[in-house]
Each structure stands twice: as structure tokens, then as C-alpha cells.
Amino acid sequence: MYLDHHVVAMIDRALSKIDMNIMVLDTNGQVILPEDNKREFTIPEAIRTNPTKPLVYGGFTLIGTEGAQPLYLVLPGDSVDVSNCAVLAAELVNMLTRVDLPHADREQTYRCILREDVEGTELEALASEHDIRMDVPRQVFLVNIANVDAETALAILNGAISEEEDTVVEMDRHTVALIRQSSEAPDMDEAEQFAQALINTFENETGQAVSVGIGEVKTSLNAIADSFEETKRALNVGRIYRNQSRVFVYHKLLLERFLDEVPVEMQLKYNQAMFNRKTARLFNEEMLHTIDKFFENSLNLSETARQIYIHRNTLVYRLDKVQRQIGLDLRSFDYAVTFKMMMLLGKNGQERGGKIR
Amino acid sequence: MAGVSLQHIDKIYPGNVKAVDDFTLEIEDREFIVLVGPSGCGKSTTLRMVAGLEEISGGELRIDGKLVNDVPPKDRDIAMVFQNYALYPHMTVYDNMGFALKLRKFPKDEIDRRVKEAAQILDISHLLSRKPKALSGGQRQRVALGRAIVRDPKVFLMDEPLSNLDAKLRVQMRAEITKLHNRLKTTFIYVTHDQTEAMTMGTRIVVMKDGIIQQVDTPKNLYDYPTNRFVASFIGTPQMNFFRVKLEAGGGSVHAVFGENRIRIPAPKLQKFISDSYIGREVIMGIRPENIHDEESFLNDAPDACIEATVELAEQMGSETYLYLRTTGKDDNVIARVDPRSTSRVGETIRVGFEVAHMHFFDAETEKTILDK
Numbered sequence: 236m237y238l239d240h241h242v243v244a245m246i247d248r249a250l251s252k253i254d255m256n257i258m259v260l261d262t263n264g265q266v267i268l269p270e271d272n273k274r275e276f277t278i279p280e281a282i283r284t285n286p287t288k289p290l291v292y293g294g295f296t297l298i299g300t301e302g303a304q305p306l307y308l309v310l311p312g313d314s315v316d317v318s319n320c321a322v323l324a325a326e327l328v329n330m331l332t333r334v335d336l337p338h339a340d341r342e343q344t345y346r347c348i349l350r351e352d353v354e355g356t357e358l359e360a361l362a363s364e365h366d367i368r369m370d371v372p373r374q375v376f377l378v379n380i381a382n383v384d385a386e387t388a389l390a391i392l393n394g395a396i397s398e399e400e401d402t403v404v405e406m407d408r409h410t411v412a413l414i415r416q417s418s419e420a421p422d423m424d425e426a427e428q429f430a431q432a433l434i435n436t437f438e439n440e441t442g443q444a445v446s447v448g449i450g451e452v453k454t455s456l457n458a459i460a461d462s463f464e465e466t467k468r469a470l471n472v473g474r475i476y477r478n479q480s481r482v483f484v485y486h487k488l489l490l491e492r493f494l495d496e497v498p499v500e501m502q503l504k505y506n507q508a509m510f511n512r513k514t515a516r517l518f519n520e521e522m523l524h525t526i527d528k529f530f531e532n533s534l535n536l537s538e539t540a541r542q543i544y545i546h547r548n549t550l551v552y553r554l555d556k557v558q559r560q561i562g563l564d565l566r567s568f569d570y571a572v573t574f575k576m577m578m579l580l581g582k583n584g585q586e587r588g589g590k591i592r
Numbered sequence: 593m594a595g596v597s598l599q600h601i602d603k604i605y606p607g608n609v610k611a612v613d614d615f616t617l618e619i620e621d622r623e624f625i626v627l628v629g630p631s632g633c634g635k636s637t638t639l640r641m642v643a644g645l646e647e648i649s650g651g652e653l654r655i656d657g658k659l660v661n662d663v664p665p666k667d668r669d670i671a672m673v674f675q676n677y678a679l680y681p682h683m684t685v686y687d688n689m690g691f692a693l694k695l696r697k698f699p700k701d702e703i704d705r706r707v708k709e710a711a712q713i714l715d716i717s718h719l720l721s722r723k724p725k726a727l728s729g730g731q732r733q734r735v736a737l738g739r740a741i742v743r744d745p746k747v748f749l750m751d752e753p754l755s756n757l758d759a760k761l762r763v764q765m766r767a768e769i770t771k772l773h774n775r776l777k778t779t780f781i782y783v784t785h786d787q788t789e790a791m792t793m794g795t796r797i798v799v800m801k802d803g804i805i806q807q808v809d810t811p812k813n814l815y816d817y818p819t820n821r822f823v824a825s826f827i828g829t830p831q832m833n834f835f836r837v838k839l840e841a842g843g844g845s846v847h848a849v850f851g852e853n854r855i856r857i858p859a860p861k862l863q864k865f866i867s868d869s870y871i872g873r874e875v876i877m878g879i880r881p882e883n884i885h886d887e888e889s890f891l892n893d894a895p896d897a898c899i900e901a902t903v904e905l906a907e908q909m910g911s912e913t914y915l916y917l918r919t920t921g922k923d924d925n926v927i928a929r930v931d932p933r934s935t936s937r938v939g940e941t942i943r944v945g946f947e948v949a950h951m952h953f954f955d956a957e958t959e960k961t962i963l964d965k
Contacts, residue, residue, distance in 0.1 A: 425725070431676050434678075435678055436691070545630075
């Protein structure tokens, strides 16, 4: 369920009156309140199945709110009084989070569209009410604002957009969607430029490294939910397989998306066929950096040597060493592709931040 | 305008990976300091710590005398120019330059004044109404610089700002940034992996490797008096030639011997070798390509400093010629930068002479320079 920072503040104020140290989790188990708690819990299956019925679990009482994506409240204690209190608290949160569609504002409308909470004639009616054109090219950007507070992030994003055409929509505590509209088909290079400019602005203004997922251009309002899904996928896949970047374009991540579909056990099996104890010394940090740069420069020896400040012969020597030990000549396109894929497969096991859902 | 003081700065990443180790440097007000080194040496991390984009693991950072370790970037009074000079494509140059001020809620007339002033400094006043799409690479880079200038910062931080430009434009923008520094009279901290950029722009250069400062000095001193083999090899193109030599005494003189070659060490350098007991031991000898000659007059004047070598390749550069030579006692080529009128031809065995006054010697184990400045 979506909670913008105003609603979170209201819930916080309301629940603080109950004086029960109530914890609020989102649908995925990530803590929303208290705000300084960054943990993520596994929601017991029993409460997922029947969220509105209080469940006593390990000395705590759990209850969910209404809707397809409920929030979960965790209260310390397992008495009947705590259970009654849980029901009241959940009802309070229901009241505060309920979106009254006929009275939804433009931002809420877009949010519902992105979340696919509204469709068909209802969508068309809402769009018409808010002067949102149905058939115009739009593209969704999803900004993972990391630890930047929502107000600052929204101020930057609202300042950066074209006020007449674009819309900023807060999706949850860590992500803000940006819907960019254009009368002509948007240019993908410009989309990347825009995302990079946003990242630079965030760095300069907040010191925080944000990342941006870019979805495909959609020509119908009905389809922007797909563009939104693509941005999430781009962010989740991009930060695994391209962890040096912070702009992730969905359509450029075809290989990475494919590899992500391969079961993790199989990924590791193939990765370890090349990266194992025998080759650990060969593939040290320096060697991997060299190979990475060599691929980045489209197998161009001179340019790679220049960029990593080594002599061309040193680079050739390093590649010869790889060939001698594993039998792949990385100067050949076929072998380079094989190596690149095996290398990418190993990235799925590496540590990274929480998944965006 | 401000000085920057970095005292014993460390950056340790999770897993105890030390990216910057005990970095100590006093940067004077209005200085143009360049951090240079190969990829992964910690230069960008150091700059990002000054900018507040990376947390400092240890040590003290002061800007204009104030401790800023825990001060957020926007309150440090610095401006950063990034490697990718990304501009907002839908905004005009004017709006791009004024965007940071707009976010900080500056009055419109103040934004207008600063943008126009910066545009004038950068000679882009005529571009203010254009969108980035209509600009060349160099013009976009100027706009990116303009975005930093309008903030009127105490310190400019630049992280490889020219690396996305083509070679010709890089040379042009190098000069522009140097001129800008002279004009703004502000402290510049500039990161690059390109030693030519470092040598041509910096008033002082910090050479880094593996997170550790190797040497801080003026461009000329770095070139003439490198403190270790790494600095000697990093600064200068083509790089310095190195030879593993044995210092042999005999007949009242000392020779550096490698393969079948013997170079007589000049008397002024001998004292240090004797006092530090290097005679009879192996050391690393270095000589820059321009200090190797094939002219007859030089060879006649310095018969004790000549070796025989076969020319494997001759690269005509127009104003000079690079000879790639093969000799005994050295596995890779010796590179000599000689006069373009040189008559040496590929396949020939020739004599070349070393300018002994410009020879460098490094300890074979520590790789530190043996000779004093």
C-alpha cells in the first residue's frame, strides 16, 4: 500500500496517543514506523491469509489493515486487551489511508494508475476529471531516494520537472515516480541525461547517492503501469548486475534480465566453473578491473591501456595469462561474451540493498 | 576563497578495505591542487570526502579553518563538477545554471545576476536561451562549470571533468579551466588520472597509489625529482626507462652494469652510493627518453655513458622521433626521444648515450630514490 510522508506523519501522531509502542510494517514487512527503524520482517503466513484477524505471535499481537496490499501493525503483548487495541488501531489506520477515488487529487490518481488500482471506465473518468490526456507518449522514471527525506527529495524533483507536462508521485518511503509526458516521442538519450542530472543534483544538494530506473515509453495512459513495473525491474536487476551505475534503463538490461531469470543455484554453478579456488589468484581485483575496462571499451586494447594507465603490452600480458589459465582468449568476441556472462552470473550472490517491490 | 586542511584522513569501507590511508595535506587558499594516480588509487574517494559525499572514517577535514567532518555537503560552501556533465535536457542553459540557486530559494534577481555573470566569465552569454541539445560537447562542459560558478563557492571540486571529451576538446578545455582558476582566484581541487592534465594545470600535484600519497610537489619537481619508482614511471610520456643494474667499483670509478653495458656514474652522485653502501649491490637506474641521445656529437662527448642497441621500431612524431631499442640486460624496449633528423633506421645496431646528470637511482627493494634533490 502507498503511504506518503504526510500520511505516515498522521498515523504516527494518531498511534502515539495509544501509547503502546506500535510498529507499522508495509506489505513486504519493511518497518514504516518508527521511522528510524530500517529493519524488514517476514510476515507470518497466517496473518497474510487473514490480515484483519489479530494473531498472537511470539509475545506480540499482529493485525493487518484492509485492502489488497495491507499494512501490518505489531503490538507488544498477547492479552485480550492488546488484541482489542490492535483492532482499534488497525481501523484508525484504515481511515487514514483510505483513498476516496472520486475525490482523489491528480497525484493520487496517477498513483492509483501506476499501482493498477484503477482501470477501464473508472480510469477514463478520473483522467478526464483531472485533464489527464489518455493517448500521449509518457515515460516513467523511478527514483530510489535512499536515505534522503521525502520533503527534500520532492522539492528537488518538483524543481527539476517541466511543470506543465510532468508529474511527481511519491510511491513509498524510498521511491518516487516521475511521469514525463511529451507531445513527441521522448528521446532515450535525453531520458538518460535527465536521470544523470537528477543524480548529480541529489549528490550536490544532499550528499546522497540516489539511483534511477527508466521504463519504456508508453503511448496510452492505461499502459503507464507497465512502464512503472519496468522501472522497478530495471532498478532491481541493474543494481545486481551493473552495480557501478546508477541509471538503469529497462530496455538496455535485456541480458541482465535474462540472467536474473536463471535459478540462483544454476547461476552459481556456472559462475564457479570459472571463478573458483584454482583461479582465485588469477582473478584478483586488479585483473577483474582490467577485464571490466577491456569490455567497457569494446575490446579495444589501446584505449583500455590508456584508461587504466598501463602499457599496452602489460594489458596483452594480462590477457595472455587469462588465456593460458582458463583457455579463453578475451580478445575474441565469442570468448569475451562467455566470460562476461559467467562474470555476471556471480553478481547475484553479492550483497546489496533491499529489493524494490 | 578558503584553504583546505586534510589531517590523517582515512577511508575504510566495510570488510576493512582501506581506500585512503593517512592522507595529510594542507591546501592553500587559491591553490590549484591536482590529485593524480591510476584507477583505484583513492583520488576520487578523497575528493568525495572533501565534498561530503563519502563519510570520513578517520582524521580531520577543515575548510577555511572550520572542522567539517560532519557538515552536510550543501553547507560546506563547495561546488562539485562531475565527470558526466549531465544537464537537464528540457531546461535552457539559463535554467540549468540557475537551478541550484532556485532550489535554495534565492531571489529571482540574484539568480539572474549570478547566472549572467558566470555566463560572461565563461563566454556563453549568447547561449543562455538554448537547450543542451543545441550545444557542442565543449559548450555543455562550460555550462556545467557555470552551474558551479553561480554558487560562488569557497572551493571548487572537479572529478575528471574532461574525461568525457574528445582529445582535441580536452586540450582546449584544460587551458580554459586554468584561465578560469586565474580569473576566479579560488581554491581548486582537481582529480584526474591523466598525468598531462595534472602537469599542465596544477600549481601542486599529489600523486597517489593504493590510497597513499606518494609525493606532493610542483609539476617540475615531480618530473625532475621523483621520490620513488612509481612517481618516476607515472609522470612523463613515454615513461622513464628502468634498468636493474649492479654498481661495480674499479679503476677509481663506479659503473652501473647491466647485460654487456657499462655506464660510468658521475662523481657528484657517487658519495651517496658509497655512504649508503650501495657499491656492489643491485639498484634500479632510471632515465627519461629525452635524456637518451643518438647524435654523433653527444656520443663523442660521453663515451663512458654509451650502450649498443638495435632499433626495433622508429615512430616519427613530426617534432621528434621515438626509437624503440633492444639491448642486453633489459627485457623490454628502451625508448629514446631523439631529434626528428635522426638517421637511425629500423634493424640497425646503433650507439646511444645517456645524459648521466639526469639519471635516477632507486633502491631495488624499497624502490625509493637513493639520491637527494
